[in-house]
Amino acid sequence: MVDPLERKADEAPRQRFLLEETDFDEVPPKYRRFYRRRKGPGDPLGPNEVVCPVCKVVIRSTRELREGDRVYCMPCMSRLVVVRADDGTLEARVAY
Amino acid sequence: MADFLSMYSIQHWLESCPQGYLAGTAYGHGPDEREPALVLENDLLREQAIGATVQLVVGERCALAASSGLVNAAPDEASKRFLATQTLDEARHVEIFSQRLLDLGVKKGEMEDTIREHANPNLVRFAEVLLEKVDRKDFVAGVVGQNIVLEGMAFSVFEMMQAAMQEVNPKFAHTLSGTIADERRHVGFGENRIGSLIAEHPEKKPEIERMQKEMSYWMLATFADRFRNLSAREEIRKLRSELSGYGSAPAKWQGADLSALEPAEMERLLADTVLKEFKTRLGRIGIEYQTPARP
Numbered sequence: 404m405v406d407p408l409e410r411k412a413d414e415a416p417r418q419r420f421l422l423e424e425t426d427f428d429e430v431p432p433k434y435r436r437f438y439r440r441r442k443g444p445g446d447p448l449g450p451n452e453v454v455c456p457v458c459k460v461v462i463r464s465t466r467e468l469r470e471g472d473r474v475y476c477m478p479c480m481s482r483l484v485v486v487r488a489d490d491g492t493l494e495a496r497v498a499y
Numbered sequence: 500m501a502d503f504l505s506m507y508s509i510q511h512w513l514e515s516c517p518q519g520y521l522a523g524t525a526y527g528h529g530p531d532e533r534e535p536a537l538v539l540e541n542d543l544l545r546e547q548a549i550g551a552t553v554q555l556v557v558g559e560r561c562a563l564a565a566s567s568g569l570v571n572a573a574p575d576e577a578s579k580r581f582l583a584t585q586t587l588d589e590a591r592h593v594e595i596f597s598q599r600l601l602d603l604g605v606k607k608g609e610m611e612d613t614i615r616e617h618a619n620p621n622l623v624r625f626a627e628v629l630l631e632k633v634d635r636k637d638f639v640a641g642v643v644g645q646n647i648v649l650e651g652m653a654f655s656v657f658e659m660m661q662a663a664m665q666e667v668n669p670k671f672a673h674t675l676s677g678t679i680a681d682e683r684r685h686v687g688f689g690e691n692r693i694g695s696l697i698a699e700h701p702e703k704k705p706e707i708e709r710m711q712k713e714m715s716y717w718m719l720a721t722f723a724d725r726f727r728n729l730s731a732r733e734e735i736r737k738l739r740s741e742l743s744g745y746g747s748a749p750a751k752w753q754g755a756d757l758s759a760l761e762p763a764e765m766e767r768l769l770a771d772t773v774l775k776e777f778k779t780r781l782g783r784i785g786i787e788y789q790t791p792a793r794p
């Protein structure tokens with residue numbers, strides 16, 4: 404099973420997360436726990452989660468996400484880089 | 500993660516789509532799900548549902564013509580295979596929305612007449628702008644028109660309709676969920692594949708920007724027709740509130756409760772959402788968004 408987190412940006416210890424199954428059914432079963440639908444703009448994101456700007460699905464990692472991490476959105480097949488937004492939160496940018 | 504272009508494979512599509520979220524469905528919904536009795540029995544609600552569904556059939560027929568036409572214009576094998584899967588997705592959308600017309604009581608022999616009668620002429624113009632690029636085998640403009648403009652619009656329209664239908668018509672809401680899942684791949688392909696091609700062909704930008712402006716205008720004109728020319732609006736609103744499930748949960752979309760909005764507010768919310776999405780998506784691939792005239 405491949406975590407959508409492709410590469411660690413820095414080596415300091417990261418918080419780990421146990422990903423429970425979600426009802427997301429748009430990717431093959433073994434990848435489903437790495438994604439979930441976002442329930443509107445008020446739905447909070449965990450430190451291991453980032454929204455795909457292309458298809459709006461929430462991407463989840465087994466590790467805390469950090470600036471510079473590369474993640475993969477399987478539902479829309481986009482490669483993304485995690486960046487720090489102006490408001491201090493983490494967001495994903497598409498890497499073409 | 501494995502080579503990115505390898506994801507544009509039939510195998511990935513099979514595992515995600517037919518063997519994934521479409522497994523066990525019939526025409527995109529649960530085999531036992533039916534249109535609400537009130538929609539079938541009431542002429543006003545039925546006509547309204549037929550009118551809305553015809554626009555979906557028209558949009559999807561355009562998407563089918565565009566994606567199939569783009570297969571032979573694609574510059575690489577992976578894109579050809581992806582567009583082949585998209586062609587099947589679009590053909591499926593045409594089929595499931597046509598099936599909904601049959602479910603709503605349109606007779607098979609009357610299907611084409613019904614579509615002709617209800618098809619919004621502005622939506623037809625929208626399609627013509629795109630199909631002209633496809634006919635000229637212009638891959639970059641064709642994919643921007645199809646996978647960013649048309650699919651970007653469909654993505655928001657389907658999401659809004661899905662939110663509105665969730666409680667009152669689970670059958671149609673499920674049909675829409677599957678199409679939304681398909682649209683995710685299509686917009687993803689549009690952005691990811693075209694981003695690099697635009698960088699290689701900056702000379703194509705002005706023409707693509709003109710196309711976006713023109714398609715956006717026809718899209719807004721379609722929305723205007725749908726939301727502004729609602730005859731018997733109050734009666735439809737009253738009938739809707741009698742549907743089972745109505746009001747059991749707010750029909751939330753983009754932070755608004757759709758059931759509480761006036762048609763003009765809904766038109767503005769949809770138009771603003773789609774145009775904002777166009778702007779962001781086009782900006783990401785290096786195309787400057789052009790503000791369309793407002794109908």
Ligand SMILES: [Zn+2]
Nearest residue numbers: 455458476479
């Ligand atoms: Zn995505």
